[in-house]
Amino acid sequence: MPPVASSAAASAAPGEGLPPGASYGRALALLATLFFMWGFITVINNTLLPHLRAVFDLNYTQTTLIESVWFIAYFVASIPSAKLIEKIGYKMAMVTGLLIMAAGALGMMVAASIPSYGVTLVMLFVIASGITLLQVAANPYVAVVGPAETASSRLTLVQALNSAGTMLAPLFGAYLILGRSKSGTASATTVLTPAERLADAHSVILPYGLVAAVLVVLAVVIARYPLPAMGSATSRMAAEERKHHSLWSHRNLVFGIPAIFIYLIAEIGVANLFVNFVSQGDIANLTHEQAGRYLTFLWGGMMVGRFAGGAIMQRVRAETVLALAAVGAFVVMMITVFTHGPVAMWALISVGLFHSIMFPTIFTLGIKGLGPLTEEASGLLIMAIAGGALVVVQGKLADAFGLQTSFLLTAACELYIIFYALWGAKTKATD
Structure with missing residues (x-):
C-alpha cells in the first residue's frame, strides 16, 4: 500500500x-x-x-x-x-x-x-x-x-x-x-x-x-x-490570503487527483487478483498457498523500487522518472495479458517495481507550487486513495471477459499516468 x-x-x-x-x-x-x-x-x-x-x-x-x-x-x-x-x-x-x-x-x-x-x-x-x-x-x-x-x-x-x-x-x-x-x-x-x-x-x-x-x-x-x-501549526495561511488563490487553477493538481485515483485502481487490482491469476493452469499452475508466496516478490519489488527511485530522482527530474516507470508498467501489463506460463507470471510480478515510485511522485508533483493551498491540495490527493474501491470494475471485467483480459484495465491506467507525467504534471496554471 x-x-x-x-x-x-x-x-x-x-x-x-x-x-x-x-x-x-x-x-x-x-x-x-x-x-x-x-x-x-x-x-x-x-x-x-x-x-x-x-x-x-x-x-x-x-x-x-x-x-x-x-x-x-x-x-x-x-x-x-x-x-x-x-x-x-x-x-x-x-x-x-x-x-x-x-x-x-x-x-x-x-x-x-x-x-x-x-x-x-x-x-x-x-x-x-x-x-x-x-x-x-x-x-x-x-x-x-x-x-x-x-x-x-x-x-x-x-x-x-x-x-x-x-x-x-x-x-x-x-x-x-x-x-x-x-x-x-x-x-x-x-x-x-x-x-x-x-x-x-x-x-x-x-x-x-x-x-x-x-x-x-x-x-x-x-x-x-x-x-x-x-x-503549534506554523504553515497555516490567513483566510484573506487564501481568497486570492484557487486550487482549480493549478493543472498539476487538477490532473493529479485523478492520477492518484486511477493509480490505486491499477495497484490494488494487480495485488488482489495476483493469487487467482498465477494459480491458473495456463499461467503457473500453483496452489493458492504457493501463489501467495510469490506475491512477496511483487511487494518486495515495490520496496526496492522506492529506494532506487529516491536515489535516481536526486539526479533525474521526477516527471521523467514517472513517465519511464509508467511506460515500463504498460509494457509488462501487455505482456501479462498476451502471454502465458511463467512469462506472464513474472511480468505481473515486475509491475511492482514500476509501480513503486508512482504514488509518492504523483503526490509530490500534485502539490508542487501550491503555496498557501498546499494543505487543501494534500487533503484532496489523500481522498483520491478511495480510487482503490473501483477494483470492483476489474472484477466485473474478469467475470465477463476472463481474468487475464481484465488486466487491460491496468494497462489503460498506466496510459493515464504517462499522460500526467508528460503533460498533466506541468505547474503552469490552467487559466
Whole structure:
C-alpha cells in the first residue's frame, strides 16, 4: 500500500515536540511499527481474497467488492478522523485507531466462526476505518520526532518499513490462511464440499486473533509511552490570503487527483487478483498457498523500487522518472495479458517495481507550487486513495471477459499516468 502523508503533517513544525538534545530513536522506532502494521494488515487482504472466494464461492465481482469496501473506508472515515483528532489529540487518536483495528480483527474471528460474507465486509470496513484514523494521526508525529533537517529521511525510513510490512504479509497469509485451508493447498479446479468450506472459514480465526493481540499490545505501549506533544501549526495561511488563490487553477493538481485515483485502481487490482491469476493452469499452475508466496516478490519489488527511485530522482527530474516507470508498467501489463506460463507470471510480478515510485511522485508533483493551498491540495490527493474501491470494475471485467483480459484495465491506467507525467504534471496554471 502507498504510505499516506496526512495534510496535518504540513502543519507541524519538525522538531518542535521534543526538547533540545532529546533522544528520538525510541519514539521513531515506535512510530515506525505503526507504519509497518498498517502496511502488513492491508496486504493480508491479498491472500484473504482468494481464500474468501473459495469459502463463499464468490465470483470475481463479489471478491473485488471486498477490497472496494476497504477503500470506501478511506473516503468515509478521513473527515471524521480529522475531527476526532481535534477533540482527543494525536496520541490518543493513534491509540483509538489501533483499538478500532483490533475490534475489527476480533470481528473477523466472529465472521469466520459463523461464517458470514456480510459480517466479513463490515469487519474489514471497521479495520480500514481504524487504519485511516491511524494514518491521519501518525504521519505528523514523524515530522516532529527529531531535528527538522532530517525530517525527510525519517519519512523515507518509515515508508520503507511500511513496504516491509506489505512484503512480509503475503508470507504470513500464505502460511496461516492459505496453507491451513483445503482451498489454499488444493489445485485451482478442486470443488470443496460444504464441510471443507466451513473448515476453511475457521482457518482465519488464528491469524486474526494474533493480529488483534499485537494491535492491543501496541495500543497499550503507545498509551503509556511519553510521546512528544505536537507543536503549534506554523504553515497555516490567513483566510484573506487564501481568497486570492484557487486550487482549480493549478493543472498539476487538477490532473493529479485523478492520477492518484486511477493509480490505486491499477495497484490494488494487480495485488488482489495476483493469487487467482498465477494459480491458473495456463499461467503457473500453483496452489493458492504457493501463489501467495510469490506475491512477496511483487511487494518486495515495490520496496526496492522506492529506494532506487529516491536515489535516481536526486539526479533525474521526477516527471521523467514517472513517465519511464509508467511506460515500463504498460509494457509488462501487455505482456501479462498476451502471454502465458511463467512469462506472464513474472511480468505481473515486475509491475511492482514500476509501480513503486508512482504514488509518492504523483503526490509530490500534485502539490508542487501550491503555496498557501498546499494543505487543501494534500487533503484532496489523500481522498483520491478511495480510487482503490473501483477494483470492483476489474472484477466485473474478469467475470465477463476472463481474468487475464481484465488486466487491460491496468494497462489503460498506466496510459493515464504517462499522460500526467508528460503533460498533466506541468505547474503552469490552467487559466
